[in-house]
Amino acid sequence: MRVIHTDTIIQAVSEMCIEANCYLGADMESALKNAREREISENGIEILETMQKNLMVAAEKKIPICQDTGMVVIFLNIGQQVQIEGGGLSEALQKGVEKGYQQGFLRKSVVSDPLLRSNTGTNTPAIIHYNITEGESFKIKLLPKGFGSENTSALKMLKPAEGLAGVKKFILETIENGSPNACAPVVVGVGIGGTMEKAALMAKEALSRPLGSHHPADHIQSLEAYLLEAANQLGIGPMGLGGVNTVLGINIETFPTHIAGLPVAVNMGCYVNRHVEREL
Amino acid sequence: MGTIQINTPLTKADRSALKAGDHVRISGVIYTARDAAHKRMTENLAKGIELPVELKDQLIYYVGPCPAKPGEIIGSAGPTTSGRMDLYTPELLNHGLGAMMGKGNRSEMVINAMISHQAVYFGCVGGAGALFQSLIKSSELIAYEDLGTEAIRKLLVEDFPAIVVIDAQGNNLYETERKKFKR
Numbered sequence: 001m002r003v004i005h006t007d008t009i010i011q012a013v014s015e016m017c018i019e020a021n022c023y024l025g026a027d028m029e030s031a032l033k034n035a036r037e038r039e040i041s042e043n044g045i046e047i048l049e050t051m052q053k054n055l056m057v058a059a060e061k062k063i064p065i066c067q068d069t070g071m072v073v074i075f076l077n078i079g080q081q082v083q084i085e086g087g088g089l090s091e092a093l094q095k096g097v098e099k100g101y102q103q104g105f106l107r108k109s110v111v112s113d114p115l116l117r118s119n120t121g122t123n124t125p126a127i128i129h130y131n132i133t134e135g136e137s138f139k140i141k142l143l144p145k146g147f148g149s150e151n152t153s154a155l156k157m158l159k160p161a162e163g164l165a166g167v168k169k170f171i172l173e174t175i176e177n178g179s180p181n182a183c184a185p186v187v188v189g190v191g192i193g194g195t196m197e198k199a200a201l202m203a204k205e206a207l208s209r210p211l212g213s214h215h216p217a218d219h220i221q222s223l224e225a226y227l228l229e230a231a232n233q234l235g236i237g238p239m240g241l242g243g244v245n246t247v248l249g250i251n252i253e254t255f256p257t258h259i260a261g262l263p264v265a266v267n268m269g270c271y272v273n274r275h276v277e278r279e280l
Numbered sequence: 281m282g283t284i285q286i287n288t289p290l291t292k293a294d295r296s297a298l299k300a301g302d303h304v305r306i307s308g309v310i311y312t313a314r315d316a317a318h319k320r321m322t323e324n325l326a327k328g329i330e331l332p333v334e335l336k337d338q339l340i341y342y343v344g345p346c347p348a349k350p351g352e353i354i355g356s357a358g359p360t361t362s363g364r365m366d367l368y369t370p371e372l373l374n375h376g377l378g379a380m381m382g383k384g385n386r387s388e389m390v391i392n393a394m395i396s397h398q399a400v401y402f403g404c405v406g407g408a409g410a411l412f413q414s415l416i417k418s419s420e421l422i423a424y425e426d427l428g429t430e431a432i433r434k435l436l437v438e439d440f441p442a443i444v445v446i447d448a449q450g451n452n453l454y455e456t457e458r459k460k461f462k463r
Contacts, residue, residue: 058409240385242456
């Protein structure tokens with residue numbers, strides 16, 4: 001049995017909120033650098049260079065890369081041998097988010113009711129997904145999700161007969177319609193299979209996979225490669241103003257599904273695609 | 281391509297001279313407003329309540345900034361998606377608004393209203409909130425303080441980089457550029 005105190009969790013989560021918002025991950029930084037080298041459009045070059053300048057200013061001044069510091073999504077992998085001391089686990093995660101957004105001068109973007117829309121002032125609640133594992137591990141993955149990109153995401157319950165061609169068509173359509181508003185060049189998380197909510201969840205978690213990592217199955221790896229190539233031929237380019245960089249990476253996750261179904265979820269992430277993880 | 285230095289406010293003549301695709305650097309006063317402020321402004325107009333700012337020839341920047349760190353003027357301040365303001369925009373153009381700045385495409389209704397009022401729409405880089413923060417020289421709260429980040433602020437900016445995305449003739453980079461790079 002391993003004991004973790006809620007104070008440790010609160011502190012870790014608050015630091016992760018600030019880290020994710022102010023410093024870009026190494027995978028994203030090199031993807032942007034490569035994009036700049038490949039770009040041939042004048043608008044695209046100016047935009048990609050501005051994006052890179054912005055990252056430098058954010059790190060230097062320790063201020064958020066983007067003013068939309070997002071709604072926080074947490075994937076928590078917790079071993080069944082872990083015991084939490086000091087209070088409730090969910091409460092600790094929420095307190096960590098509140099503390100991070102307060103201390104980091106991050107924007108509070110959460111409204112308490114989707115229709116009445118008054119700001120909670122704390123950027124909570126965060127969306128938390130728990131995954132129980134064996135052993136004593138405690139791993140937090142945290143994604144502050146901006147809504148410029150989130151709003152362009154889509155889910156479709158395809159017919160099995162639509163098959164691979166239908167999957168490709170739906171994903172490329174979503175990218176084509178969504179990339180300009182999603183702050184292209186985008187990162188695309190895809191979930192194929194499961195049920196409706198499982199597909200959406202896989203698409204979200206796929207955004208936390210480092211760029212350049214691949215699905216273990218050969219046919220899904222080929223699909224990732226095909227979609228990346230096809231999306232970058234759409235001409236949409238950085239911020240949708242023309243160019244050869246529309247997508248920086250496509251991460252696909254899959255799961256067994258029902259004989260009658262082929263759910264596909266596409267979660268769009270902007271070019272900063274903030275994601276951090278920490279093992280306590 | 282060179283960049284064009286422009287200063288706000290932008291008269292009709294200034295606006296008409298700008299062409300889609302021009303890379304500009306904007307200096308002068310601009311106003312912030314996004315979803316909630318637009319809703320309130322247009323609802324108030326419908327009730328006969330005047331706008332909290334004189335919009336003639338002014339530029340509205342679609343942004344909800346982060347809180348300022350101690351010693352800073354403002355927090356990160358990049359553009360939000362302009363399309364969410366489309367419903368409210370024609371009414372503001374009727375009240376003299378000359379230019380808008382944000383990210384993403386605009387509706388046909390907005391573009392038609394822009395043509396009739398010779399208004400321009402600038403695009404700036406989404407997510408570049410930290411860089412743009414460093415180009416804001418002053419920030420003053422003007423109205424709707426209760427809306428927090430969505431309140432209306434008067435900003436003084438210097439050399440703010442943007443691209444003319446839709447000009448006063450209705451030329452639109454979202455329509456023209458993609459085709460050039462499609463394979």
